[in-house]
Every structure is written in structure tokens, then in C-alpha cells.
Amino acid sequence: MNVARQSDQIRLEFMSFEDVVTALKNEYTTALIPCGAVEQHGPHLPLCMDTDHANALAERIARDLGATLIAPTVTVGCSAHHLAFPGTISLRAETLEAICLDYCTSLAKHGFKRILLFSGHIGNFPVLKDMLPRLREAMPDDVEIDAFCDSIAWIDRWRLAVQNAGGNPDAVGGHADIAETSLMMVLRPESVRQKGFEVGYRGALSEGELRLMWANGIKSISANGIIGDPNGSSTAIGCNCLDAITDLLVRSFTK
Template sequence: MTSLAPPDHLHLELMSFEDVSDAVASGSSTVLIPCGAVEQHGPHLPLCMDADHADALAVNVAQRLGRALIAPTIRVGCSAHHLVLPGTISLRPETFEAICLDYCTSLAQHGFKRILLFSGHIGNFPVLRDMLPRLRRAVPQDVEIDAFCDSIAWIDRWRSAVKEAGGDPNAVGGHADIAETSLMMLLRPDSVRLHRFEVGHLGALSEAQLQAMWKNGIKSVTDNGIIGDPYGSSAEIGARCLEAISDLLATSFRK
């Protein structure tokens, strides 16, 4: 007789409505909304990097928080500055906000009392920060909505994790760098094109460079779409980076 896999007790979309009802009734009233992006990640990584990252983080964070469920990942995000390179799909900020709003109001209707948003794509952070007050006003007062939007803390954790794993923290730039490449070597190793590694923009972006990137696209600061350096990447570094950000998110959401 063929044995069936046990039901999934974390991901809403793999549960039945009765499973969800029972979970909420028994105290699982926290739900995570992972957000990602489908955008270029240099010549060596697939466009799904940020969405895959969000998927993996969601499981780790839910397990750390306990009694938390995971809504389906919003896989496409705000990536207008990457549209200059083929394949990127970008939502307008108002479209992304509308999707997040509909997620939150739906989940609140079903009895979830804590709705926590985070993104594997740092480019979504400013949009999440801006929409957060409006999301909160759209749900009953007894429903808490929070979002993680601290890009500085995120990059700092990556640099520390890379260093602890024996890599070069100066190779962390935030996009298709040693951290993100290592993550994909862990999560989807067959997708990493090792022969296409290239160094991208190194060093912190100045305010002028950041503004140019938002206005004119990423090629205004890096021709190959990489900010940082993928050389030295490994699955071991990826595991350390995944744990570091999972801890950061879980700690933030426990406050």
C-alpha cells in the first residue's frame, strides 16, 4: 500500500480549511507573509533567488516562533530598478500594496491575530515600511500587523555570518554577492552557474549612486547586475546566512 505524506502543518496552501480552522482555534493565530522578487541576479543566478530565499526563511522563522503558520509567498515584488536587464518582473508599489492588503484582510477575517510580513528582497523594504500604517488601519484593532524593514541590520548580519563561515565580509554587497550566491548553493545548487561568476560593484553605494540606481536602473552602478562579489561562495556560508537572518527576523517579531 502506498503511504501518504503527513499533512503540512505550516503552509496554509497545503492545509484544508478544517486544518486551518483547528489550528487557529488551538492557538496558532500568528501567520507569516513571505515576500520575494523575480528579478535578475547577475549572469550566475536564477531570477527566483529572492522568492526561494523567502520560502526558506518562512519555515525557519515559523519554527522559531512556534504556533505560526505560513501564507503563500508573494513571489513577485517591486524591482523596477532591475527591469533594464531581461526577465525581471516588477509590480508597481500600489499593486504590491494591494496584494498585501488583500492578504491581510483575508487572514484577519479567518481569525489570525498577528500578521507578520518580511521580504527576501531588500528592495521591497521601503514599500513595506510605507504601506504598514495603511495595512494596520484596514484590519480590526485586535489584529497586529508588523513588517521587517531594517536593511542595515540585514546586511550587517550577512557580513557577520560570511565572516564566521570563513568568507570575506567585504564581498557582501546585497545583490548576487557571496551571501546570495551561497544561499542558492544551499537552496537550489543546480541553478548556480559557477563558470559565470563575476565581480560586481564593490563597496557601499553612495547616496548619489543609490538615487541614480532607483532612477535609472541598476546598470547605472554595475553593468553585470551584481553588487558585491560571488567568489568564495559555498553552501556552508549559505547555511550560516540563512540561520543569521532567520534569527534576526524571529527576534524582531518576538518583541
């Protein structure tokens, strides 16, 4: 059996309803809901970065958790703070919540007992955290809903992964930086425009700067839309970052 076919077998959209019935009978009662974004990632990365990341993580997480199927990725996320850059598409928070609620309701109706949400786009984390109690309240008592929303742990894992691969952890900023650029060198290498590498905002964002970014957009703190620095990116760093975040999410979902 080829790799593509193995992958198809855990992605709902590539299965028949009979395949899903069989999987549920075999106790595949956990479902992942990956969330992404379509938003600018500096002059050197494509808008699909976060969705590509979510798709890659979903495959790894499902395999590590076992008995888990992957729902279709929610491709567009909450990216209003990137709308100053053409091409970005953003959902309202209530729209993303409605989509996630409809996903969970559908999955629960068919017999999934554990539904796990995560995002390849850190900007979705506050929205997922806010909606989580309402999603739980809307589900039957025998259905567990969880979501990963810890951006600090995520960035810390990236910094350690970059350092362990010989890169500069200070180049991690969280957006179109050394971590995300290295990830795309692994996931979609032809899309990385190395001649477009530019330094963005460097250093930890203060609470005031974060408030400014959410209120006025990322352009208010970074003219090129980058937080961090893509210079020094490599496939080795990208692989380390994938491993690190997979491990973080799997550990979170197996507590």
C-alpha cells in the same frame, strides 16, 4: 511523518479549511506573509533567488516563533530597478500594497490576530515600510500587523555570517554577491552557474549612488547586475546566512 508533510502542515495552501479551523482553535493565530521577487541576479543565479530565500526563511521563522502558519509567498515584488535585464517582472508599489492588504484582510477575517510580513528581496523593504501604517489602519483593533524593513541590519548580519564562515565580508554587497550565491548553493545548488561568477560593484553605495540606482536602474552602477562579489561562495556561508537572518527576523518579531 516525513519532512515534506511536516512542512505542508504550516503552509496554508497545503492545508484544508478544516485543518486551518483546527489550527486556529489550537491558537495558531499568527500568520507570516513572505514576499519575494522575480528579477535578475547576475549571469550566475536564477531569477527565483529572492523567492526561494523567502520560502526557506518562512519555514524557519514559523518553527522558531511557534503557533504560526505561512501564507502563500507573494512571488513577484517591486523590481523596477532591474527591468533593464530580461526576465525581470516587477509590480508597482501600489500593486504590492493592494496584494498585502488583501492577504491581511482575508487572514484577519478568519481569526488570525498577528500578521507578520517580511521579504527575501531587500528592494521590497521601502515599499513594506511605506505601506505598514496603512495596513495597520485598515485592520480591526485586535489584529497586530508588523513588517521587517531594516536593510542595514540585514546586510550587517550577512557580513558577520560570511566572516564567521571564513569568507570575505567585503564581498557582501546585497545582490548576487557572496551571501546570495552561497544561499543558492544551499537552496537550489543545481541553479548556481559557477563559470558565470563575476565581480560586480564593490564597496558601500553612497546616498547619491543609491538615488541613481532607484532612478535609473541597477545597470547605472553595475553593468552585470551584481552588487558585491560571488567569488568565495560556499554552502557553509549559505547556512550561516540562513541562520543569521532567521535569528534577526525572529528577534524582531518577538520584541
